[in-house]
Amino acid sequence: MAKKEKEVNPLWGGRFTSGSDKLAQSFSASIDIDKRLFEADIKGSIAYADILKKAKLISTNELNKIKKGLNKILNEIQQDKFNWDPALEDVHMNIEARLVKIAGAAAKKIHTGRSRNDQVATDLRLFLMDKIDDLSKLLTVLQQSILQKAEGNSETIMPGFTHLQIAQPVTFGHHLMAWYEMLSRDYSRLQDTKERTSVMPLGSAALSGTRFNIDRELLSKKLGFKEISRNSMDAVSDRDFVLELASSLSIIGIHLSRICEEIIIWSSNQFNYVQLSDEVCTGSSIMPQKKNPDMAELIRGGSSKTIANLTGLLSLMKNLPLAYNRDLQDDKEYIFSSVDFSEDSLALLSLVIDGMQPNKDRMKKDCYKGQITATDLADYLVEKNIPFRQAHEVVGKIVAYAENKNSQIFELDISELRKFSKLIEEDVKSYLDPEKTILSRKQIGGTAPSQVKKEIKKALAAIKRRK
Ligand code: ARG
16 A cells, blocks of 8 residues: 555554554545534634633643634635545544644644543534524524414314314314424424533543643633533533434424425315415426425425434444444434434425415315214204213214215204204204304314414414514
């Protein structure tokens, strides 16, 4: 093998007489994935240099050289002028090696009392804290799209389904607000995850902490962490924050997937409940008439990645002894994949929902199918003092009778209904009319338009408080 390929790594050259094997080198390089941490890495190093100065481990002159160098590197990377070298393994060593070239001897002090083990844990936490903020904003935008649609449809009537069979009438606004609720839990899960991500490992060094007088409290404040880690061994090996975010994102993933599944069903020819905008659909290369809900399908399909990434991370962690193990390097690929997918799909789903137009006539028409107000008829009998179980039985017989005649129960004459119970009178009509029955569900959580409007108002206020 050529000599150059086996050059000893300058950051640990002392102990080594030979560089690593070429395959080993490419196998262990993570630069293509972790270079995304450059901003966090540089931010962390600048704050760390300040603290080294405070501990009198570097001079003011050295501090200035280090800061200037790091800012220059930040610029180089942002302008795509930085030469990433896979032989230097990762983002940390690439930046440090470049700093040595720019700032000379001063740069060789930046790693005093620090290890890549506490450095990478710190960088990843900083990076993900920012991402959680971005994701939370995207979630909020999606919720706003939903709220806007719900506002215009608090009185739009549609069938509600159980087992994908017509069950009881609801309002389209109520259905949309169910999506809003799912995403509200997601939002609060992200905030909780951020709480536990906001713990600074720096100062833990390789695994046992540092002998130097590093002001960890101040360092943590400078970096915007809420807390500092209390055990150096735990700090460098803990990836619970990654697992938690991956888990939160997989729950978001399945929520988005379920929403998309409904949109796909509704936009089918058979249902025809909604029309999707051209910008989120594609045509067929052979069938000229087709307009397919591809974005919704890709979100539904792609959300599997968030589940795969979570199980990948859980498997990665389950056998690791304390403290740092190189296995941990693989955490990034999984969590970056989940973050990227979630960002794109949240933004896309907002677009899908903004452009989604309900076909109100079609929805309403289906409310006159499936004996949709049978439960209301049972409720009517309950109000006439019949025990519910008995009322259920009576209505079951009425439904069988109607089905036999190929009719709906609201089409039956009062005289026909009275054959099953003498308690049924003319006032039953409002119980059988889907547009009237929805008005009765006015309790908190119910589908009555008045109640849905209240919930939308509450939600709008809650979203306002977020900013
Ligand atoms: N690239 C490594 C990672 O992401 C950095 C830490 C390396 N530490 C070590 N002891 N080899 O985990």
